Amino acid sequence: MAQITYVEAIRGALEEEMRRDDRVLVMGEDVGAKGGVFGATAGLFAEFGEERVIDTPLAEAAIVGVSIGCALAGLRPVAEIQFLDFIPPAMDQIINEAAKIRYRSNGDWSCPMVIRAPCGGGVHVHGALYHSQSLEALFAHVPGLKVVIPSTPADAKGLLLSAIRDPDPVCFFEHKALYRSLRDEVPEGEHLVPIGKSRVAREGTDLSCITYGATVHEALAAAERLGQDGIEVEVLDLRTVRPLDREAIIATARKTGKVLVCHEANLAVGVGAEVAAIVAEECFQQLDAPVMRLGGPEVPAIPFAEPLAEVYCLGPEKIEAKLRQLAAY
Amino acid sequence: MAVSESAPAIAADLTQDQLRSMYRDMVLGRLLDERILVLNRQGRAPFAISGQGHEAAQVGVGYALRRGHDWLVPYYRDLTLVMVMGMEPRDHLMASLGRALDPNSGARQMPGHYGSRAHNIVTTGSPVATQILHAVGVATAFKYRGEDKVVVTSVGEGGTSEGDWHEGLNWAAVHRLPVIFLVENNSYAISVPQSRQMAVAHVADRGPGYGMPSATVDGGDCLAVYAAALEAVERARRGDGPTLLEAVCMRLQSHSSDDDQRRYRSPDDLAQMREHDPLERFRRQLEGVGVLAEGDADTIRKDCQRVIEAAQAEADAAAPPDPATALRHVYQEG
Numbered sequence: 255m256a257q258i259t260y261v262e263a264i265r266g267a268l269e270e271e272m273r274r275d276d277r278v279l280v281m282g283e284d285v286g287a288k289g290g291v292f293g294a295t296a297g298l299f300a301e302f303g304e305e306r307v308i309d310t311p312l313a314e315a316a317i318v319g320v321s322i323g324c325a326l327a328g329l330r331p332v333a334e335i336q337f338l339d340f341i342p343p344a345m346d347q348i349i350n351e352a353a354k355i356r357y358r359s360n361g362d363w364s365c366p367m368v369i370r371a372p373c374g375g376g377v378h379v380h381g382a383l384y385h386s387q388s389l390e391a392l393f394a395h396v397p398g399l400k401v402v403i404p405s406t407p408a409d410a411k412g413l414l415l416s417a418i419r420d421p422d423p424v425c426f427f428e429h430k431a432l433y434r435s436l437r438d439e440v441p442e443g444e445h446l447v448p449i450g451k452s453r454v455a456r457e458g459t460d461l462s463c464i465t466y467g468a469t470v471h472e473a474l475a476a477a478e479r480l481g482q483d484g485i486e487v488e489v490l491d492l493r494t495v496r497p498l499d500r501e502a503i504i505a506t507a508r509k510t511g512k513v514l515v516c517h518e519a520n521l522a523v524g525v526g527a528e529v530a531a532i533v534a535e536e537c538f539q540q541l542d543a544p545v546m547r548l549g550g551p552e553v554p555a556i557p558f559a560e561p562l563a564e565v566y567c568l569g570p571e572k573i574e575a576k577l578r579q580l581a582a583y
Numbered sequence: 584m585a586v587s588e589s590a591p592a593i594a595a596d597l598t599q600d601q602l603r604s605m606y607r608d609m610v611l612g613r614l615l616d617e618r619i620l621v622l623n624r625q626g627r628a629p630f631a632i633s634g635q636g637h638e639a640a641q642v643g644v645g646y647a648l649r650r651g652h653d654w655l656v657p658y659y660r661d662l663t664l665v666m667v668m669g670m671e672p673r674d675h676l677m678a679s680l681g682r683a684l685d686p687n688s689g690a691r692q693m694p695g696h697y698g699s700r701a702h703n704i705v706t707t708g709s710p711v712a713t714q715i716l717h718a719v720g721v722a723t724a725f726k727y728r729g730e731d732k733v734v735v736t737s738v739g740e741g742g743t744s745e746g747d748w749h750e751g752l753n754w755a756a757v758h759r760l761p762v763i764f765l766v767e768n769n770s771y772a773i774s775v776p777q778s779r780q781m782a783v784a785h786v787a788d789r790g791p792g793y794g795m796p797s798a799t800v801d802g803g804d805c806l807a808v809y810a811a812a813l814e815a816v817e818r819a820r821r822g823d824g825p826t827l828l829e830a831v832c833m834r835l836q837s838h839s840s841d842d843d844q845r846r847y848r849s850p851d852d853l854a855q856m857r858e859h860d861p862l863e864r865f866r867r868q869l870e871g872v873g874v875l876a877e878g879d880a881d882t883i884r885k886d887c888q889r890v891i892e893a894a895q896a897e898a899d900a901a902a903p904p905d906p907a908t909a910l911r912h913v914y915q916e917g
Binding site for chain 1: 685686688691692698699709713715716718719720721722723724726754757911912913914915916
């Protein structure tokens with residue numbers, strides 16, 4: 255098995271799927287000759303040409319809206335929004351159009367498409383307010399959409415293949431801090447990871463840490479530190495935030511009786527609130543502590559300068575502290 | 584017989600049968616539209632949106648398309664156009680009365696939100712001008728697969744103020760896509776007149792800004808619209824890209840059943856508009872060249888009335904949707 259990075263896994267999935275299925279095409283800003291600002295489409299333009307790897311005008315609503323039209327006419331478009339921060343102009347197309355096409359036509363029409371976007375920031379990303387946001391909760395609120403946020407190179411490939419083959423619109427958010435920081439084994443060829451199924455990233459019996467995306471790795475580092483003190487933390491990587499893997503959330507909560515939910519996105523009205531509600535509704539009798547949450551503070555986004563960014567970001571230390579607080583409850 | 588079937592001078596490529604059929608489609612659209620408004624006033628149809636005054640433009644464009652081959656991404660005033668594409672009066676009465684057999688949406692959407700895969704009519708929602716981008720995507724698929732299909736998408740002149748409209752025209756021109764942007768300009772976006780919507784006299788004035796051929800045509804003149812639409816369709820079909828086609832229409836009724844245009848339009852304005860009703864214009868035109876004989880228009884009207892009566896009887900008897908289906912079709916089932 256090849257050891258490749260997260261962004262190479264994305265690129266490889268696109269390449270394999272485009273070779274397999276000529277209905278698949280890619281469109282976005284700079285996805286052509288440049289291969290995308292992060293290189294996620296590198297080489298595709300040379301192999302598949304400008305009709306399948308479309309350098310679009312600088313117009314996010316159009317990237318999504320034209321992709322919807324392609325999907326309605328039988329293609330399998332993969333739209334790239336250069337940064338998730340710039341997706342708001344396309345929200346009308348995503349929420350009012352893509353998400354509602356099947357329902358509003360009573361099943362007559364469908365909209366199989368993928369919207370890829372790099373998300374997230376961090377102390378070392380220096381993306382500041384407009385190149386670092388984690389906006390997944392906006393999409394996770396909307397019936398008709400699926401929202402996938404892979405945390406490993408293997409999942410990036412396997413979930414992207416599943417997303418492209420999915421019969422409904424999938425938002426596929428890639429944490430940019432993972433693009434080149436991770437190198438891992440990724441199965442070659444058909445490697446499908448089902449949408450809506452989480453993954454136990456670390457087994458544990460004392461506490462559950464439920465998370466997704468880049469925060470999975472911070473939670474794993476924190477869990478290792480608690481493990482040195484004999485506190486075994488189970489880390490659940492959600493992989494998909496709509497639909498949530500309710501069974502797995504309930505299973506880990508019942509197993510440990512203590513749950514911390516954490517994510518980089520702003521805490522209030524976030525994905526963590528929904529996870530906490532599921533645990534509260536389904537596992538009340540098995541809980542040994544209140545469900546705790548950790549997420550972005552009440553500021554709009556991650557600031558540029560490192561000392562300011564550190565205030566926003568989680569990191570293993572903050573997660574470790576919260577886990578110890580939960581363990582001591 | 585050969586003489587009577589030859590085309591009259593008014594439209595070289597249309598047979599007399601086609602011209603009569605065009606007139607009939609306009610009448611059918613008008614009478615159905617009137618019936619739906621009556622149902623609304625009776626309290627039976629909770630919402631209605633009228634296309635009265637747009638029939639000539641819609642029939643002109645519809646007849647320039649190959650039915651069952653080309654596609655339409657419509658907007659809410661296209662009652663007559665979607666019937667030219669193959670939908671039936673019963674379909675719309677089912678929608679107006681909220682019946683399960685509404686083919687657009689199974690009575691999930693308000694009436695006037697057209698869509699039918701069987702007729703190549705793309706599903707539409709309520710946001711204005713979002714459909715423009717869908718048509719560009721449909722045209723992208725046609726071009727990518729090397730098909731000789733074209734797609735028409737329509738919008739009012741108010742919709743041309745939206746960003747999606749601009750983004751769509753720009754993109755289609757850059758990629759020379761087989762799409763026709765039909766603007767049914769009836770001078771009002773609900774109550775806001777064109778002069779508060781744009782600083783140009785004609786929507787088509789913007790064509791050169793996109794690097795796209797454009798034309799303004801009298802939307803009350805069915806054959807003029809047909810000729811302009813045919814030129815645009817042929818251009819698209821031979822791979823020479825999109826066209827912006829503006830049809831200057833009149834809005835005989837208020838924006839919707841929840842609006843009253845007497846509050847913002849003068850009585851003179853409304854009266855003058857009625858004098859130029861496109862149905863009467865086309866009738867006189869066809870009678871003038873002998874395509875319609877004396878009494879033909881009455882016969883056509885009565886025939887359309889019968890069709891609508893039968894359709895309403897069907898819709899009256901049809902069942903409302905089963906509440907158990909309200910949660911279906913959010914995602915693919917099974």
